[in-house]
Amino acid sequence: MKRQDQQITGQLHSIETMGLVDGPGIRTIFFLQGCPLRCLYCHNPDTQDLNGGRIVTPSEILQLANRYKPYQGEDGGVTFSGGEPLLQGKFLAESVKLLKENEFNVCIDTSGYGQKEYYSNIFPYVDTILLDVKAFSERAYLDMCLVKQKPLIDFMNQLEDYGFHGQIWIRHVMVPGYTDNKKSMQKLIQTIEPIQHLVERLEILPYHTMGKEKYKELNKPYLLENVNPMDKEKAKEFEIYANVLLAEQMSKDRIELIEKQEVETSTLETNVSLEEHNKIIRNFSNLPLLRHINPEILNDIQHQFIVKKLEKEEILFQSGDDPNYMYIIYSGAIKIFNVLPNMKEQIFYIYRKDSFVGGHNLLSDSKYWYTGEALLDSVVITIPAKIFNIYFANKKAVLKEILSQSFARIRWAEDLINRLATLNSSVKTAGLILRLAENFGIKKNGQIQIPMKFDRAEMSNFSGLTRDSLTRKLGEFEELGYIHIENEILTILNFDALESYLN
Numbered sequence: 001m002k003r004q005d006q007q008i009t010g011q012l013h014s015i016e017t018m019g020l021v022d023g024p025g026i027r028t029i030f031f032l033q034g035c036p037l038r039c040l041y042c043h044n045p046d047t048q049d050l051n052g053g054r055i056v057t058p059s060e061i062l063q064l065a066n067r068y069k070p071y072q073g074e075d076g077g078v079t080f081s082g083g084e085p086l087l088q089g090k091f092l093a094e095s096v097k098l099l100k101e102n103e104f105n106v107c108i109d110t111s112g113y114g115q116k117e118y119y120s121n122i123f124p125y126v127d128t129i130l131l132d133v134k135a136f137s138e139r140a141y142l143d144m145c146l147v148k149q150k151p152l153i154d155f156m157n158q159l160e161d162y163g164f165h166g167q168i169w170i171r172h173v174m175v176p177g178y179t180d181n182k183k184s185m186q187k188l189i190q191t192i193e194p195i196q197h198l199v200e201r202l203e204i205l206p207y208h209t210m211g212k213e214k215y216k217e218l219n220k221p222y223l224l225e226n227v228n229p230m231d232k233e234k235a236k237e238f239e240i241y242a243n244v245l246l247a248e249q250m251s252k253d254r255i256e257l258i259e260k261q262e263v264e265t266s267t268l269e270t271n272v273s274l275e276e277h278n279k280i281i282r283n284f285s286n287l288p289l290l291r292h293i294n295p296e297i298l299n300d301i302q303h304q305f306i307v308k309k310l311e312k313e314e315i316l317f318q319s320g321d322d323p324n325y326m327y328i329i330y331s332g333a334i335k336i337f338n339v340l341p342n343m344k345e346q347i348f349y350i351y352r353k354d355s356f357v358g359g360h361n362l363l364s365d366s367k368y369w370y371t372g373e374a375l376l377d378s379v380v381i382t383i384p385a386k387i388f389n390i391y392f393a394n395k396k397a398v399l400k401e402i403l404s405q406s407f408a409r410i411r412w413a414e415d416l417i418n419r420l421a422t423l424n425s426s427v428k429t430a431g432l433i434l435r436l437a438e439n440f441g442i443k444k445n446g447q448i449q450i451p452m453k454f455d456r457a458e459m460s461n462f463s464g465l466t467r468d469s470l471t472r473k474l475g476e477f478e479e480l481g482y483i484h485i486e487n488e489i490l491t492i493l494n495f496d497a498l499e500s501y502l503n
């Protein structure tokens with residue numbers, strides 16, 4: 001059967017194999033044919049016509065991308081430019097999907113005008129959008145590009161609804177006499193406000209006249225005939241000014257947003273000194289969960305995190321509590337448990353350093369159905385819901401971390417079900433030792449040692465055995481040479497033997 005993409009074709013104007021400015025790293029750039037805009041300064045007027053270019057399939061695009069892959073290196077990838085690539089929606093959708101399946105980094109250079117019906121099939125596969133913002137009012141758009149501004153405004157407002165979770169580089173071509181003034185830069189920043197939280201870079205590109213000759217060849221009038229190229233240094237100054245304005249606007253909006261959020265009344269208060277708080281937060285920013293949050297933002301919001309020391313057996317949250325926080329374990333261990341109908345405590349999970357709990361509850365706005373209690377003296381960093389929702393919940397990388405930890409927990413829960421379902425106390429004991437090894441084990445002289453920081457009652461709650469049975473079984477395992485317990489340290493002597501109980 002023919003692949004679906006063999007029916008889909010696009011019109012390719014040209015290829016650049018070593019693009020250095022159109023996205024991160026070195027790019028293979030596919031210039032697609034056709035553009036609905038008629039920018040006065042366009043230096044590729046030959047790409048505007050909807051008819052023309054070479055007919056290609058998405059598979060050919062993949063083949064070409066593979067051919068130039070050695071040049072792209074680790075940071076580079078493929079960029080679709082034009083013309084306006086979004087004008088070939090069906091072809092672009094199939095191409096970006098294919099490229100992503102083959103692990104290419106994908107950029108789209110666009111003005112935001114195209115076939116909307118394909119956007120939801122395009123943007124989930126795009127890493128970076130190079131968004132060209134040409135002018136800053138309806139009138140100015142008509143004057144500079146001969147089209148209305150509204151499609152661009154709609155594009156920006158709906159971009160995340162189309163499934164885009166990447167970054168945006170904003171680009172503006174500055175033409176002398178048009179936008180080379182501070183007022184225009186202020187308007188630029190206002191225009192991009194709906195997407196400012198995704199903006200990674202803002203560039204002011206100085207207008208040049210290198211495309212002029214092409215107009216003669218095409219027998220088209222060049223309407224900026226009397227306009228000089230933009231001074232590069234001046235453009236750089238405007239670029240710096242615009243970036244400062246953007247940073248200010250983002251910071252103002254962030255503060256307003258936080259103030260607008262209904263602040264949950266909380267009884268959670270820190271019990272560490274400011275010095276300790278700062279020290280903990282400094283280390284804390286290296287956590288995998290936080291590595292993807294912009295360091296400046298982290299710096300701005302970290303004073304709102306609550307650092308809390310818990311003594312062993314102190315409750316962090318209880319079953320039935322509202323999801324007001326996400327908790328990150330900085331040190332110690334937190335046990336997650338419920339009291340069963342027979343009044344026995346059943347421990348589900350033990351969270352150690354760098355684990356977190358509560359992210360799912362915040363995302364789904366669901367109450368806790370279990371209790372979190374310090375199994376050892378612990379320090380926990382608490383992120384209030386309002387901060388989580390503004391800065392964390394929309395970060396793909398953070399969601400990925402939450403999801404991957406969830407998978408580990410599902411595996412843990414399945415294992416727990418298996419262990420508890422059996423009546424065999426050897427299986428329960430072996431399972432307990434192996435899970436503790438996973439969480440608390442330290443490798444020493446080729447053996448795994450588990451510091452027995454918690455009492456037998458706790459261990460029996462985790463294993464599903466009575467204290468007596470557990471003590472008896474541990475004694476038996478010692479006699480069999482599987483483990484050795486001395487000075488509150490359990491050493492695993494025969495890992496395979498323990499594991500064979502679970503298989």
Ligand code: SF4
Pocket residue numbers: 035036037038039041042043044045047048082083084111
């Ligand atoms: S959007 Fe780009 S390709 Fe289209 S007319 Fe403007 S500059 Fe030229």
